[in-house]
Amino acid sequence: MKKWKLRLLIAIVVVIAGAFTTGKVNGSIPETWDSLITAVTGEKQKEQAKSIEAPKHAVRVTLDHAIDGDTVAVKLESGQVTTVRLLLIDTPESVKRGVTVQPFALAASDRMKGIVNAADQLYLEYDAGDCTDRYDRTLAYLYADGENVNEMMVREGFARVAYVYPPNTKYLDQLKAAEEQAKRAKKNIWSKVGYVTDRGFGK
Secondary structure, three states: OOHHHHHHHHHHHHHHHHHHHHOOEOOEOOOOHHHHHHHHHOOOOOOOOOOOEOOOOOEEEEEEEEOOOOEEEEEOOOOOEEEEEEOOEEOOOOOOOOOOOOOOHHHHHHHHHHHHHHOOOEEEEOOOOOOEOOOOOEEEEEEEOOEEHHHHHHHOOOOEEOOOOOOOOOOHHHHHHHHHHHHHHOOHHHHOOOOEEOOEEOO
16 A cells, blocks of 8 residues: 555544544534545545536537527528527526526626637537427537536536426436536525526526
8 A cells, every 4th residue: 555545544544533532523523525535635526527428419510609698599500590599407687688687697698608609619419309499499408519518507507407398308317416516516596595496586
């Protein structure tokens, strides 16, 4: 066993013994393995959440422009420009007619613009159900350089999981997990108590 591993093991044993003796480590009881490692080493363990990767059947598109935090306009291979509403997510409104700009809406819009404008490659993935909504917008998952943008917006706390209409639910579990992660960390829309509701966003 390498010396640093041996020292770490000894340190952990000492901390555990101290925790049982005093009931505390640095003033609080470690609740998880990660928090125990943090108490010993001062370094947090990196989360191992696996991101959604672009599938082989995804459709290559080019950016026309970003509209807001959950909607973009892209150009298909045919040259047609279509508005894409990202599946299973909802961000605060920044451009909806008759709706005052909501808290975090501009931040979500700016984040979306930053992602798609910086991407070298954009792809769309359609789900098993309808490919358009009642506004004739394309419904899809968006990928920027291979990374699922729907998930990114949820994970970073700019979007909530919403508009769940089977069978367009391929990545629902992954998005819910990302949402829970953002909630726990109180990122962006989750930093304001009571702001996110089942029906959308408050004031």
